[in-house]
Amino acid sequence: MLSSEPIIHIDPELCTGCRRCAAVCPVDAITGEPGQPQEVDAHRCVICGQCVQICTAYAPDHLESADSLKAKRLQRGQLPSVREPLFAAYSTGQALGVKRALANPALYKVVQCAPAIRVSLAEEFGLPLGTLTPGKMAAALRRLKFDRIYDTNFGADVTIMEEGTELIGRVMSGERLPMFTSCCPAWVKHAETAAPELLDHLSSCKSPMQMVGALVKTYGAKQDGVDPAKIYSVAVMPCTCKEFECSREEMEVDGLREVDVVITTRELAHLIKDAGIDFVNLPDEPFDSPLGLYSGAGSIFGVTGGVMEAAIRTGYELVTHETIPNLQLDFVRGEEGLRTATVQLGELELKVAVVAGLKHVSEILNQVKAGHCPYHFIEVMGCPEGCVSGGGQPKLLLETLRKTAYQARKSSVYRHDSHQQVRKSHENPAIIKLYKDFLGEPLGHVPHHLLHTKYQSREKEVSPISAGREGGKL
Missing domain, CATH: 3.30.70.20 (Alpha-Beta Plaits)
Known part of the structure; x- marks a missing residue:
């Protein structure tokens, strides 16, 4: 429920x-x-x-x-x-419950962190806007007594494998186009409420957070020799809607919640301060294997256009069987609003759109409803500039700082991507091993069971008063 x-x-x-x-x-x-x-x-x-x-x-x-x-x-x-x-x-918030769980020796505590956390967490400790601190973040989580430090970026790489394969199949068959991304729970909830007749157009992929949650209690549990029922799975997110997403009825694997609880960037900072950890002077430490290894493509999910760029990097090579000539795809990068482009994948002409900020999606939804939407693939992020501007991020009291902070965080994300040895999801060796040893082929039986989902109409839940207000229907 x-x-x-x-x-x-x-x-x-x-x-x-x-x-x-x-x-x-x-x-x-x-x-x-x-x-x-x-x-x-x-x-x-x-x-x-x-x-x-x-x-x-x-x-x-x-x-x-x-x-x-x-x-x-x-x-x-x-x-x-x-x-x-x-x-x-x-x-x-959920920090109180997480603190209690961290003190419980009967639980096997596993945590994952979204791409945007590592470029914003340091702001809570007085460091400059956009400071990149993946190593300090992993070290702090270890000192909070988490047993495994994993990364949502790994789930982003898995998402590209599944979603990219799904997109190619839809484009080749011409069915259920355009395909919308499904990473953002605010966007998914809005689609269920305002456009339930279009839910077949959403990718069936779970979000990267939920994919990691499902893998933690199956693949990861097997790797660590742990009873999945004893795993307490925590996700640190820049998004206040992720707590809603993890509570959805369909987000479970073999009778267990995939993600037990979500805390925000600010709540992680509160836990670190509460424990007396000197974040600024922590050494850099690595994430744990195998669910903590990620490509540059996985890291850019935190910015608007990032899912699209990561998908094109892999999609281009899956379709053409050639190396993509340029990994920096500036035409999908940008700020709040709607951006469109045409991408040539060999002989395939792929028309794409990127929506940053939920208020900008109405026009495209109306086009899809009318049957004349020109795009094949559409990324939608609910927040103005993607997850770096999420509701759970460090609070910016001065409006003049907002754009500066968003730009600094985005620049840090792209810098992190550019410094990764592997920058395409399908070339991540941990992803290759995951499919070889556990998942099989993308969209296969095991991925379908663990990594894909269905959506439900929430239109009936809108009150008559709300439905009558301007903007209640699209």
Whole structure:
């Protein structure tokens, strides 16, 4: 069953009614009169967390009692040691439960980290915007007593193997085109709510996070000789909607949740500070094998256009059987909005589109509904510039810093990609071994069981009042 508990909240005691949150909400899920506390329509909300990022109304410590602040932190799932302000808009946290689990010796604690975490986490410790710290991040997670430090980037490489093969099959058959990416849970939830008749156009691939979760409790458990039922699987994400995604009924493998809990970038920083770990002076340490090894293509999933670029790097070579002449595909890189291009894969002319920011997807959805969408493959990311701008990332209080931070994080992601020895998903030796020893062929029986999913219409869950508002239907 999909989680029935709301994740995004606005505290009516703290909200000033400035409506900045309503201005950035891509699906008109926030309502209220100016100057009055705002409310979130949980059915319409896609849990992207942009309202959390933009909110500047907070509880001043000198006006709130210690007991009141403590109660609010507990209600929000925050650690008692957190000292950041309590803002009106917030997402329910899971750090308290993770801290308890890390102290439980009966559990085998496994963690994975999304591509965007390593270019933003350091900001919480006073380092410059966009500082790249994969090694320090892995070291910190080890000191938090995780038994295995894996990487969502590995899942991104698996996604390209499955999604690229799926795309080629659809293009060759001409069926269910265009194909949309399915990595972003905010986009998937929006499609289920606003365009359920188009769900067959989404890739059947689970997100990289869920793919790693499924592999952790099957392939990884076998590699480590661990009972899957004893594995506590944690994902560190820049995205507030990932907690919703991991709770979906279909996200399980052999009766076990693929990912047990999700925490955000900010929550990982809280856990590191709570444990007294000196993050800035940590040595660089590696991720664990085999689910911690990734290509440059896997690392660029954290930026808008990254999934598209990674898919083209592999798709070009799968179709042409030739080496792609240029790995830096500037034509899919960019900022918020809609970008389109035509890619020549040998004799195949592939028309692609990249949507950054959910408010920009309406035009394409209308084209698909009308039957005259010109594209074969469309990447959609709910947040303005992809995962680097996710709702769970370090909070940027000054609007002037926002674009600077996003650009610094994106530059860091691309630099990380350029420094990788392997930059194509299909050339990652750990991926080659995974398919040889465990998965078999992409889209085969085992991948279908573990790595693919179905979607469901959520249209009926939209209240009559919500459905009648402008923007409720696309």
